[in-house]
Amino acid sequence: MNIPKKAILQKGQGRIRKLAKLKYIYERESRYFAQVAESVKNLALKEIQDLGGKNTQRVFRGIWFEADKSTFYKIVYLSRLVSRVLVPLVEFECKDKDALYKGARTIRWEEFLTPKKTFSIAANVSESQITHSNFAGLRVKDAIADYFRDRTNRRPSVNTQAPWIMINVHIHKDRATISIDAGLGPLHKRGYREARVSAPMQETVAAAIIALSGWNGEEPLLDPMCGSGTLLCEALMHYSRIPAQIFREQFGFERLPDFNAREWETVKAAADEAIRPLPRGLIRGSDIAEPSVEATRTNLMGLHHGGEIDVELSDFRQLKPMENAVIVTNPPYGIRMGKDQNMKLFYNDLGRFLKDQCKSCTAYIYFGDPGFIKHVPLAPSWKKTLEIGGLDGKLVKYQLY
Numbered sequence: 349m350n351i352p353k354k355a356i357l358q359k360g361q362g363r364i365r366k367l368a369k370l371k372y373i374y375e376r377e378s379r380y381f382a383q384v385a386e387s388v389k390n391l392a393l394k395e396i397q398d399l400g401g402k403n404t405q406r407v408f409r410g411i412w413f414e415a416d417k418s419t420f421y422k423i424v425y426l427s428r429l430v431s432r433v434l435v436p437l438v439e440f441e442c443k444d445k446d447a448l449y450k451g452a453r454t455i456r457w458e459e460f461l462t463p464k465k466t467f468s469i470a471a472n473v474s475e476s477q478i479t480h481s482n483f484a485g486l487r488v489k490d491a492i493a494d495y496f497r498d499r500t501n502r503r504p505s506v507n508t509q510a511p512w513i514m515i516n517v518h519i520h521k522d523r524a525t526i527s528i529d530a531g532l533g534p535l536h537k538r539g540y541r542e543a544r545v546s547a548p549m550q551e552t553v554a555a556a557i558i559a560l561s562g563w564n565g566e567e568p569l570l571d572p573m574c575g576s577g578t579l580l581c582e583a584l585m586h587y588s589r590i591p592a593q594i595f596r597e598q599f600g601f602e603r604l605p606d607f608n609a610r611e612w613e614t615v616k617a618a619a620d621e622a623i624r625p626l627p628r629g630l631i632r633g634s635d636i637a638e639p640s641v642e643a644t645r646t647n648l649m650g651l652h653h654g655g656e657i658d659v660e661l662s663d664f665r666q667l668k669p670m671e672n673a674v675i676v677t678n679p680p681y682g683i684r685m686g687k688d689q690n691m692k693l694f695y696n697d698l699g700r701f702l703k704d705q706c707k708s709c710t711a712y713i714y715f716g717d718p719g720f721i722k723h724v725p726l727a728p729s730w731k732k733t734l735e736i737g738g739l740d741g742k743l744v745k746y747q748l749y
Contacts, residue, residue, distance in 0.1 A: 539595030577644030
């Protein structure tokens, strides 16, 4: 049967229009979502903008931003304050479980994984008729399993520990967004922490403290109660421009159908080449506990120029006087303190150390328990809430004259 050329042309145009409609959100709009703790949104917004993100918008749970492909890779690789970067695929009205199932089935899952690969799902639900996050995750899991079973009679398996791809489901006010996790896991997990002590500080908290201090390497930096060295590691990475994800071996954006390996390698190479050396003695640390000193040295050892940081075994009360330095620290509290410790005396001693031994210095002290601030006999310059990483603390600045 001869089909008129006009009909063939119309059919082809219709197919093109249909394919255009099937483009995912990030493909159409070059738009991505950064999950960010509320108390560091302003810092993260500036960080994303400095890295090239455009049309940034603060919203519930994070920041929307637009970026070309290279800038998107760059933000995932370099950001120190963002918890996750999500790649939105589809968005739809979702008032019940059937709508969620149908919406998840519209995604061409064979572009992201095969029955031989594994996946995991993280779900978050708020102010919606679907009220349970676990149920939402299970419903999307069923949709993916049925999608492959209908086509191949096989299905991919769930792997919560080391999946091939991580899928994010977010439902807010009966509107669902299904995304791919660009980092293949939380970005606070830098990979340098080989040794730890009790209650270690999360890396994004430490990065936020360094950012809020405004330290740029013009003055020496000291952490006199360094624990496992997270603040020292983040200060080193900040000064030496070490990419936050330099140790991450795989990224979720590598699973995207339009992933450009050459472009990613160019971005990575440029970022790695920008690493600069650390002057000896610019960053120092100390701790009263030998296991903490050993843990800090171990964690620094794996980082570029980590060997340039001296870590001393010493009670902060015994440190030599210093001037014109920046002090950042997270004093022990709660489970990190021995039960026989007199907390009031401890923080009184900390205040006396800052006043007597740290003249012309600026101190930034993070209180995981803000109730201890009143025991430091110094007047703060400012206090900033820093609720991140499961902590509900305050960062306090002391200007020491």
